[in-house]
Amino acid sequence: MELIVALGLIVFKVAFLIAILLLLPLPLTWLERKIAGHMQQRMGPMRVGWHGLLQPVADGIKLLTKEDHIPAEADRFLFKLAPILALAPPFVVFVAIPFGESVSVLGTEITLYVSNMNVALLFVFAVIGIEVYGVIFGGWAANSKYAVLGSLRTCAQMISYEIPMGFAVIGVVMLAQSMSLLEIVRAQADLWNIVYQPVGFFVFFVAGLAEAQRIPFDLAEAEGDLGAGFHTEYSGIRFAFFMISEYAIVLLVSVLVVILFFGGWNGVLIPLPPLLWFALKVAFFVYVFIWFRFTFPRYRYDQLMAIGWKVLLPLSMANIIITGIAFV
Amino acid sequence: MSRARDTIGTWIGWAFFADLANGLALTFGYMFSKPVTMQYPDQEKWLPYPRYRGHHFLKRDEEGEIKCVACELCARICPCDCIEVVPYEDEKGNRRPAKFEIDTARCLFCGLCEDACPADAIALGQQYEFSSFSSADLVIGRDDLLAKPGKAATGGGVVAARLNTKKDVLVETKETQGYNWWRNIRRT
Ligand code: SF4
Ligand code: SF4
Numbered sequence: 024m025e026l027i028v029a030l031g032l033i034v035f036k037v038a039f040l041i042a043i044l045l046l047l048p049l050p051l052t053w054l055e056r057k058i059a060g061h062m063q064q065r066m067g068p069m070r071v072g073w074h075g076l077l078q079p080v081a082d083g084i085k086l087l088t089k090e091d092h093i094p095a096e097a098d099r100f101l102f103k104l105a106p107i108l109a110l111a112p113p114f115v116v117f118v119a120i121p122f123g124e125s126v127s128v129l130g131t132e133i134t135l136y137v138s139n140m141n142v143a144l145l146f147v148f149a150v151i152g153i154e155v156y157g158v159i160f161g162g163w164a165a166n167s168k169y170a171v172l173g174s175l176r177t178c179a180q181m182i183s184y185e186i187p188m189g190f191a192v193i194g195v196v197m198l199a200q201s202m203s204l205l206e207i208v209r210a211q212a213d214l215w216n217i218v219y220q221p222v223g224f225f226v227f228f229v230a231g232l233a234e235a236q237r238i239p240f241d242l243a244e245a246e247g248d249l250g251a252g253f254h255t256e257y258s259g260i261r262f263a264f265f266m267i268s269e270y271a272i273v274l275l276v277s278v279l280v281v282i283l284f285f286g287g288w289n290g291v292l293i294p295l296p297p298l299l300w301f302a303l304k305v306a307f308f309v310y311v312f313i314w315f316r317f318t319f320p321r322y323r324y325d326q327l328m329a330i331g332w333k334v335l336l337p338l339s340m341a342n343i344i345i346t347g348i349a350f351v
Numbered sequence: 352m353s354r355a356r357d358t359i360g361t362w363i364g365w366a367f368f369a370d371l372a373n374g375l376a377l378t379f380g381y382m383f384s385k386p387v388t389m390q391y392p393d394q395e396k397w398l399p400y401p402r403y404r405g406h407h408f409l410k411r412d413e414e415g416e417i418k419c420v421a422c423e424l425c426a427r428i429c430p431c432d433c434i435e436v437v438p439y440e441d442e443k444g445n446r447r448p449a450k451f452e453i454d455t456a457r458c459l460f461c462g463l464c465e466d467a468c469p470a471d472a473i474a475l476g477q478q479y480e481f482s483s484f485s486s487a488d489l490v491i492g493r494d495d496l497l498a499k500p501g502k503a504a505t506g507g508g509v510v511a512a513r514l515n516t517k518k519d520v521l522v523e524t525k526e527t528q529g530y531n532w533w534r535n536i537r538r539t
Binding site: 315 | 371377379383385387
């Protein structure tokens with residue numbers, strides 16, 4: 024009986040997470056287009072529903088009903104595999120993400136995470152690395168110039184940001200003495216990590232921008248110079264997969280920034296429910312992503328590599344050394 | 352000295368991403384500014400362009416007589432040869448146009464006819480929405496030209512909403528939906 028309840032709970036949590044992750048891109052695309060519009064003194068979507076609220080639904084239906092085209096010269100197996108490779112890892116990663124301590128429903132304590140791994144951070148980085156394969160395969164399999172260029176850029180980009188990103192969180196791990204995300208948040212109950220680790224946050228956030236393939240580092244899709252980059256040849260539901268994956272990663276990076284550097288669900292001053300605090304902080308960082316997108320131009324990819332190797336990597340190394348000397 | 356300080360200030364600003372912060376502040380400010388979009392068919396639109404050259408109109412003098420003296424200078428100067436004027440003599444013995452037609456399908460809205468007119472009788476106004484399914488409809492006669500809206504003294508103008516779906520709109524057939532339903536929308 025105990026086992027069945029526990030299993031049922033896990034299945035329920037996973038289903039809930041998947042539903043949320045699949046549905047969140049709808050309001051996010053709407054928000055993104057609205058914010059973009061208002062930043063450019065336009066209004067954004069206005070015609071479908073109140074202030075265009077139903078526009079993402081209309082777009083979704085459109086994508087579902089469109090022809091799912093595979094180019095004649097494409098590698099059909101990889102071409103079909105790539106969207107799944109891009110979509111699955113961001114979903115898998117959320118298994119390891121805690122959203123709070125626990126809530127009690129009907130007398131039973133329900134933890135707000137699917138699993139509390141003691142190497143959660145490692146798991147997150149390992150799995151999210153697989154997502155890049157989706158992007159690389161997608162561009163390669165399409166057998167089109169623009170798509171291949173997008174993939175090549177992703178390869179160059181990935182090695183430049185993954186390493187500083189991994190190094191940036193080592194400071195946080197040293198402070199919390201644990202790789203478990205739960206422990207990391209608990210360690211920040213008094214003071215958020217951002218106070219000790221501003222450099223780590225900076226490196227992590229810039230690398231996160233590159234990870235999420237967003238402006239200023241959206242070299243792989245670069246609609247200005249590459250058509251649409253790696254997903255140039257994709258249409259219909261497979262294209263939607265890439266879009267959902269992009270938003271899931273934006274969400275993931277925001278969640279990670281909040282957990283690692285901004286105290287997770289620990290609030291300050293105003294006593295709000297922990298889950299609400301968490302959601303508010305994540306929403307803020309998602310907004311920052313969108314805000315950046317419509318403010319900054321795109322870097323060239325040699326510039327991105329220069330930033331990654333010459334600025335972020337030394338900074339994150341120095342951060343580790345200073346953290347080590349000061350706190351251990 | 353001050354230049355050296357400027358350089359140092361620039362470097363400090365650069366190290367703390369002052370220029371990026373400026374850009375972010377600017378876009379954030381714009382986010383709360385009023386959009387310039389005019390939701391035209393739903394709401395009225397403003398035409399604040401005093402020098403815009405739109406649809407022609409013919410003017411009347413103080414007695415309500417048409418000003419044009421049918422000298423045909425506009426027809427002569429027109430680079431597209433799209434004005435046709437036929438003169439006649441009215442009861443008072445004045446020369447007036449019996450027929451005055453502009454083929455707006457050919458017109459390039461250069462405004463030369465307005466410049467050439469010795470009687471200040473023709474001008475190009477604000478209106479630019481007169482697309483049509485048949486180019487024959489675009490040949491505009493004398494009486495239509497007289498009825499066309501002129502230009503406000505200040506230039507500019509306001510065009511009322513056309514497709515205000517809440518009132519003043521008549522759908523003439525039973526089918527209010529379907530492929531071409533919008534063709535039946537009229538303003539009452
Ligand atoms: S605006 Fe130019 S082209 Fe048009 S009728 Fe006048 S002279 Fe001819
Ligand atoms: S509109 Fe002016 S230029 Fe043209 S025929 Fe009349 S008076 Fe002459």
